[in-house]
Amino acid sequence: MEEKRTAFIERKTTETSIEVDINLDGEGKYDIDTGIGFFDHMLELMSKHGLIDLKVKVIGDLKVDSHHTVEDTGIVIGECINKALGNKKSINRYGTSFVPMDESLCQVSMDISGRAFLVFDGEFTCEKLGDFQTEMVEEFFRALAFNAGITLHARVIYGKNNHHMIEGLFKAFGRALSEAVSKNTRIKGVMSTKGSI
Structure with a gap:
């Protein structure tokens, strides 16, 4: 029986208290409450x-x-992804997704390499959407990438509506992650000539 790729992490600081539970082989079910709609x-x-x-x-x-809420959530989600991946055997390792959202187009590419890096290319024209500071999009993905051990490239190729551009990035990240963590029976061990990632 194949081992479940799940993880639960609880993290408490003087600024935030966070619980994250993840299943990489799920169905897209969610229960989210960060206090920021x-x-x-x-x-x-x-x-x-x-x-x-x-x-x-x-x-x-x-x-x-x-x-603190957004960045720390990125930290814990990243830690959960890394923990749930386990030995990373047979995963595709790479994932890329282009997502259109009306007038905008976003791309996310990733390499589950064990080498944390972020290239972020996106500018927003408003400071906030609701109670969410738009500058925190980049900080969220940085925190996630560095704690998951992912090389992550995220960019808004073009767009005008801030909501659409940010939504496109999050959707593209989800789809790219799904591709990267998916298992391929043709991959024996890990996808690296070094024998580890």
């Missing part, structure tokens, strides 16, 4: 379009702003 919606989209079951519960210092 727009951020909840983006994580729901990431889960649904990535076919990854995701539960996230966050109590953060939102009286300050959304920074």
